[in-house]
Every structure is written in structure tokens, then in C-alpha cells.
Amino acid sequence: MRSHLKPYGSRAENHRNPTAKLLLETIERKQSNLAVSVDVTKSCDFLSIIDAVGPFVCLVKTHIDILEDFTQDVIFKLQKLSVEHDFVIFEDRKFADIGNTVALQYSSGIYRIASWSHITNAHPVPGPSIISGLASVGLPLGRGLLLLAEMSTEGALTEGSYTESAVRMARRHREFVIGFIAQRRMENVGGSAETEEDDFLILSPGVGLGARGDGMGQQYRTPREVVLESGCDVIIVGRGIYGKDLKDTEKIRTQATRYKEAGWEAYQERISVK
Ligand code: 5BU
Numbered sequence: 332m333r334s335h336l337k338p339y340g341s342r343a344e345n346h347r348n349p350t351a352k353l354l355l356e357t358i359e360r361k362q363s364n365l366a367v368s369v370d371v372t373k374s375c376d377f378l379s380i381i382d383a384v385g386p387f388v389c390l391v392k393t394h395i396d397i398l399e400d401f402t403q404d405v406i407f408k409l410q411k412l413s414v415e416h417d418f419v420i421f422e423d424r425k426f427a428d429i430g431n432t433v434a435l436q437y438s439s440g441i442y443r444i445a446s447w448s449h450i451t452n453a454h455p456v457p458g459p460s461i462i463s464g465l466a467s468v469g470l471p472l473g474r475g476l477l478l479l480a481e482m483s484t485e486g487a488l489t490e491g492s493y494t495e496s497a498v499r500m501a502r503r504h505r506e507f508v509i510g511f512i513a514q515r516r517m518e519n520v521g522g523s524a525e526t527e528e529d530d531f532l533i534l535s536p537g538v539g540l541g542a543r544g545d546g547m548g549q550q551y552r553t554p555r556e557v558v559l560e561s562g563c564d565v566i567i568v569g570r571g572i573y574g575k576d577l578k579d580t581e582k583i584r585t586q587a588t589r590y591k592e593a594g595w596e597a598y599q600e601r602i603s604v605k
Contacts, residue, residue: 335564340359361386368569426451532564538553539552
């Protein structure tokens with residue numbers, strides 16, 4: 332059976348990487364395939380949004396370098412919320428350099444991403460050395476990597492042979508690459524027949540229940556289109572959940588519930604199609 336037609340929980344055993352297992356088990360436990368992307372500039376908003384959406388999400392996605400008042404205390408509090416609300420952390424760093432540089436960017440600097448983020452991601456553009464560079468830091472810590480196989484923006488260059496090469500690169504590094512940022516499943520991309528082992532996780536940004544775009548190139552699809560029609564595993568929603576009023580935690584909770592339900596309904600419909 333194609334992997335995405337199976338329940339999340341049963342797919343955990345296909346994965347050797349502990350972070351892939353953790354994410355699948357968290358999705359199953361919380362009955363949520365919703366990830367919230369918290370793209371705000373103030374630490375107090377960042378933490379209060381995460382606290383508000385925490386009960387409804389399997390994962391929180393960060394852009395830690397957006398915070399203008401970053402201190403190590405933010406990481407301490409983020410990790411505490413991750414334990415309290417039971418969610419996985421994904422720093423959307425989009426590494427894109429040579430192996431040696433990305434290893435330093437991942438382990439060091441102000442943010443020391445590898446020390447707190449379960450998952451991070453990388454552009455495949457430099458070739459396989461970006462994976463080995465990041466793996467030299469992340470694998471000993473049990474971390475997982477997503478490759479950017481496709482982007483959600485209008486006119487993205489991530490298509491055709493580029494996407495196929497990304498998938499082939501990932502297949503050769505299954506111990507560390509747990510899946511893709513993409514808009515659809517990748518099993519049949521890159522010339523390999525689908526196998527049980529090829530159960531990559533697909534995390535999809537560009538999800539919204541309202542507008543179809545943001546006027547800056549972003550393109551939105553509904554949870555149903557993403558999960559049911561395209562077979563993606565996790566919906567990543569940012570502004571659709573917290574909008575402009577970052578202090579209105581009641582509204583944020585309501586929106587998180589709405590997206591959580593839409594994502595889960597689409598998944599249940601998907602696994603019931605045999
Ligand atoms: P939005 O507010 O739901 O549009 O936020 C989407 C988030 O996902 C934002 O943090 C982007 O950086 C991120 N993203 C994306 O939108 N599209 C992509 O292809 C990739 C990441 Br990769």
C-alpha cells in the first residue's frame with residue numbers, strides 16, 4: 332500500500348531516524364497534522380502565539396533570525412513549551428552553502444540551531460555535500476533534515492530535473508534526510524518505483540483557508556488540496572492562523588482549531604480511500 336494511505340502511527344516503524352519517528356508519533360498522539368509557522372519579530376509575541384497554538388499542533392516552525400530581541404532565554408522557553416505542549420521544533424533555516432560552512436552555521440553562531448531544533452532544512456543546490464556537512468552535526472544528536480524539493484511561490488525554479496535530483500540525493504542519505512518541503516508526494520519522482528522504504532515525510536507550506544495568495548508571491552492551497560489531493564503529510568500555516576492581531580490569543584486558538592480540524596478531516600478521508 333502506498334505509504335501515505337497508511338495511518339501516521341503505523342508509518343513510524345518505517346523510519347530509523349528518531350526525529351521522523353517522533354514527528355509521526357506526535358501527529359498520531361495529538362491527532363494533528365498542523366504545523367504553525369511563527370514568523371513574528373518580538374519574543375513575547377513569538378512565545379505567546381506558541382503557547383496559544385501549542386495544544387493543537389504537531390510541530391512549531393521557526394525563523395529564529397527574524398526575532399529582533401533574541402536571547403538564549405527564548406530557546407529555553409521554546410524548549411519548555413515543546414515539552415509542555417508536546418510538539419516538535421523545526422527551524423526553517425534553508426541552508427544553502429558548502430558542507431563546512433553549513434556545519435558551522437548549524438552548530439555555532441548565536442543561534443546554535445542543532446542544539447534545540449529537532450528538524451531543519453536545506454536547499455539541495457550545492458549537491459550532496461550539504462547533507463553530509465549538516466549530518467556531521469545533526470546525526471549524533473538524532474536530528475532530521477528536510478530537503479527543499481519544491482517551493483510554494485509563484486515562478487519557483489524548484490521543478491523538473493532539479494526536484495528529481497533532490498529526491499535522488501535524499502534517497503542516498505535516508506539516515507538523516509527524513510523528507511521534503513514540497514507541494515506533493517515524491518515517491519514517483521526521480522525514477523524509482525515506490526517502496527516501503529521510500530516513505531518520505533512531506534511538509535507543505537503555502538496553506539490557507541482564505542486568500543489564494545499574499546501579493547508577494549506566496550500561493551495558498553486549502554488543507555484538503557494539500558493533504559487529500561496532493562498526499563502531503565503536514566500542513567504548515569503561518570499568517571492564516573495569527574493574522575495581524577498577534578495579541579488576540581482567543582482568535583489564534585480558534586483559527587488553530589479550524590486548521591487542525593481541516594487537516595485531520597482531509598487525512599481521515601485520505602486513509603479511508605482504499
Ligand atoms: P504563511 O504566513 O502561511 O504564508 O507562511 C509560510 C511560511 O512557510 C513562511 O515561514 C515561509 O518562510 C515558509 N515557506 C513557504 O511559505 N514556502 C516555501 O516554499 C518554503 C517555506 Br520552503
